[in-house]
Amino acid sequence: MTTTEALLFGRRRERAIGLVVGFSVAVGAVAAVTLLASAVDLRPVATLSARTLPVLVVYAPAPIAAVGAYARCGGPACLAVGVVPVVLLGALLAVASTIGAPGVAGGAWVVELTGSFLIGSVASAFVGFCAGVTAALVVDLVGIRSDG
Template identity: 55%
Template sequence: MPTTKALLVGRRRGLGVWLVIGFAAVVALGHLVAFAAESADVTAATALTDRLLPLLVFYAPAPLAAAGAYARCGGPACLAVGVVPAVVLGGLVLVGTAVGVPGVNGGDPAIGDVTLSFAAVGLTSAFLGYCAGVTAVLAADLLGFGSGDDD
């Protein structure tokens, strides 16, 4: 069962790590751009980030996890993609609070609830995407193409 092991553990773990790191960098950049646009009161940039940030936080983990499963990055990497938005938000709030950035309040108890909600939504989304990717891999193996199992 090389396909099952590749899907669960991951044959391309390095690619999975880069998937998680790359997504974290994109989400962090999106949050920083949104914060800068809001601080500078740039309406065009704020309108763009109001549409871009929910796309990154809520909708991107599912297709990324599906692509990671299809690329056989492994379940842990695919599910980690779902937790990335919550970790990035929590990290930015902690750093912003420690540095003293105005408008960032890490002492607000609602931030913890928002972070946990982001994690729950992202993890659910990534799990569904992972299941879709596994289904695509198994269907491709059943039809006889895309397997790549040479070992």
């Protein structure tokens, strides 16, 4: 498999799955803690996790996708780092608003919030993927082996 094929389509399926699932679990855990802390009225925890969640969803996909691209996990896995956690967050918010969790009002805002997070997260993952591919190609050009 050539370097370009490995970078675009991936060579390490297990590592790619671990990358996407691990990040999704982290986002889901922070979202669950935020909702739970809001429900039981733990203001410091709810405030901290509510401020951490947007940073985790929008900004964290870039470095994670960069590492995934450098490790040759492939473009689909790196872009999934931007999509899967936001879909998980949207599903969690939809379920919370459906069951009437305190502090979570139902309505179209769930779709709007998820859509805006999705745009930012996918853009962040794409930039990270491009940075990781560039780093891998530069390292290969210099002659240092980056593919194990």
